[in-house]
Amino acid sequence: MRDKSVKEIKEIADNLSEDKYLEFIEELKGDERKSVNKIAISLAKKLDKIRLEEERLERINAYENEGYEKGYTYIAGVDEAGRGPLAGPVVAAVVVLKQGTKIPGINDSKKLSEDKRNELFDIIKEEALDYGIGIVGNEEIDEYNILNATYMAMRKALNCLKKQPDYILADAVHIPDVDIEQNSIIKGDAKSISIAAASILAKVTRDSLMYQYDEIYPEYGFAHHKGYGTAEHYKAIDENGITPIHRKSFLKNVIY
Structure with a gap:
């Protein structure tokens, strides 16, 4: 690489695929130019971020993997959006993903930008084995109270599935009147990929309604x-x- 200019090296680095980062960093070792060292350091930081994300994606599959180990085969994540607002519906979503699914960037919808949520919304629907969305309006919220309306939305979402799940991962709730084994996980939208996916579908759907x-x-x-x-x-x-x-x-x- 010493026969190449800093500009050429940077151009190579900018167009490098992630799987080539480590090899390229090794090639840059020993180059005494400070600008080249900065390029190597920048690539090393990107590599660290990639590795951290890979580790996080492993962690947020833990509850799903635990379910598979128990013998469940069709695991659904459930979450809602819109319990707190003064207006509009509460929206719930359910997502069933293939075992071992990893979607880079997926997280609790509240931790993501609107653009990122919108991007992941389409990816989740493509990756999902199945998904459903349930909407309960303000009049039913007033009639039954927000907690019961939230449960209603969750049951509606579950009823949209093509196949009934045999295990439900839910964000901090136990859905009544649902005869399926459930695991209520505190802050589940940041700990379970299925719940995170559901939180994004619910949030994007509700936001779209509020724009209307x-x-x-x-x-x-x-x-x-x-x-x-x-x-x-x-x-x-x-x-x-x-x-x-x-x-x-x-x-x-x-x-x-």
Whole structure:
């Protein structure tokens, strides 16, 4: 590599496939040029990140692997989005992945940017053996309360599956009236790939609905806050009253 300019070396490094990083770093060893050393260090840091991500993807398959070891064959992850907002539905999703599936970047939807969630949304649907989405609106939330409405959304999502799972991994809940073995995992959306996948499908689906509501009720700013109780949202309620998608049970102290 010493016969190549720093610019040429950088160009090679920028276009290098990940599996060639280590070999290229070895080739750069002994080159006394500081700029070349920086390129090698940069590649080494990228390699460390790749290895850390690989280790994380192994860890977040642990609950699924534990299920397979117990003899389960069709393992579903379940999560929801939208329990806290003042307006809009609660959305639940269920995802069944192939054993050993690894999707780089997948994580609790709250830890990801909107662009990353949207990217992973399509990848998850392509990778999934099966998935389902359940939506329960604000009127049912007011009638049955948010916890029961969340369970309703989860059961709806499960009913969308082509095949009933034999094991459910759920994020910090046990879904009542479901005769399937369940494992409730605290912070499961960051610990289980199936739950993380479900959290992304639920979040992206709900956000998409709130963008649609923003077009119907533009003065409320639903595209920004997605129905959560921000200062902007409360101000809009004060000025315009409530909409048909607001949860009245969440607004008992608000005059409308």
